[in-house]
Amino acid sequence: MVIPVYKNEASVPRLVEALGSMSKELKGEMEAVLVVDGSPDRSFELLRNASATLDFPVQILVHSRNFGSFPAIRTGLAAARGEYFGVMAADLQEPPELMIAFFSALAADECDVVIGTRDSRKDPLHTRLASGVFWNLYRRLVVHDMPEGGVDVFGCNRVFRDQLLKLEESRSSLIALIFWLGFRRKLCGYERQQRQEGVSAWTLRKKIDYMMDSIFAFTDYPIRLLIRLGATGSFVSILLGLMILVARIAGVITLPGYAATMVVVLMLGALNLLGLGLVGTYAWRAYENSKQRPLAIVSMKLQNDGATNV
Template identity: 35%
Template structure:
């Protein structure tokens, strides 16, 4: 009798919880009768009454909901890892609390899992939301596909269904400053992807700020790609070649025109350009060094304040 654990990270989702819990439980009717369910809601240090809403949902649907209450906000990806660590199912799914991803797609995902696929991805073929968020998401996944993981599906994804083996591997890695969904693909298990259209958010306001998006882009690139460091090497070699040619030109000019005044403008352009490159290079190297230090300290990815469950 297979058991499905659905992990839902929550951050300022007080208004979403009643709708999310209702839709998830109602979706059980689409599954074969032998499947049992567990919903692991992870409260990621929310400052509103998300925990109270989760406890109310737990009372409404007894025996189905487990609440993992974290001591502080650690980010959605670490919250997902916390939920995976507390899930007990044979297979797991991760879905957002704002219901922008269709829970009914999990039925098709489950069918692929029964066929032997360890990882099933719901990739965003399109999205109803417009504006900067749409543009940033498209740019982010375009960059990741070309600079880091070439085998990820187009359009990006954060709606996944996977075997317990995948969950155990991700939890055991305890990787920091990374992207948990890309980490699942990086493990190398064959996967199947199901395209869908991401819904527009109807309840609440997204807390996914621009600074968090930029951090995710930097974390994902540095975690899965050597492109930034390789780019430093390539640009350094090009600048070295240009400097060599320019040095030969200056020496030749000195012999041919010994009384020619030095070119102040050209000199300053070269100095400023090289200095700017050096600062950027040091910044990129510093990002790698900081991540190495963060990993060496071995601090926990999250601290669980309490776990609420009903038998």
């Protein structure tokens, strides 16, 4: 279990209790990796004190400052020891039973990565509306097969974990990388619980930053939009230019220089957008190469040498 911790002092007792119950249900075959992401409260102190009383392996890693939940998850995944890995939030808004379902699916070799999808949520109305708008935009602009309710938690096997950690990108989206990797995927629905302690650190500013990072790391939609606007604007400017020219010849426009000025402004404005889109396309291709993502990933290999299968 990999759990990022930031301003979760109030929920630590419930978290420790939930981990203990999960360990018993998994017959002791569980390790908890808690990554304290520069939390300014007493989260680390409480976790350190509680770890001495637990009867299953625990690692507590402390970041030098607050780097964000996704870097904390990567830190935890890199340090975790095991064949299967689950990621959950320290506020327990995702039910711990979901992690057991993740483990069952992975242990049965039903998939390489299992993703928790929100079927419903017990949050306030304004929170549900804001989340719905955010994830709808995310599906439209970034990851088209993203579940409607969004993704906060996931589990995976060692093969998937190792491939995910190879993608060392800053200012990126861990969730989008999970979908980009592919592999055998399973969705597991759950009802998101109401937050019992504290307030969420997932602020509007962080949501906007996350959306911008995802857009610029995974899609050239803004560039394609510029090209479309530039091409459409060029066509419209030609039509308007012809209309202005006809009106000038017919004597409808009598102001000297108006026709020439309008035609030049319309044409150059449209061509500027088109040119920015074309230049942006080349810049995007160079940026894609700089990320050094593999061109393809082999998830399974079967080889028959005539005697044995490997």
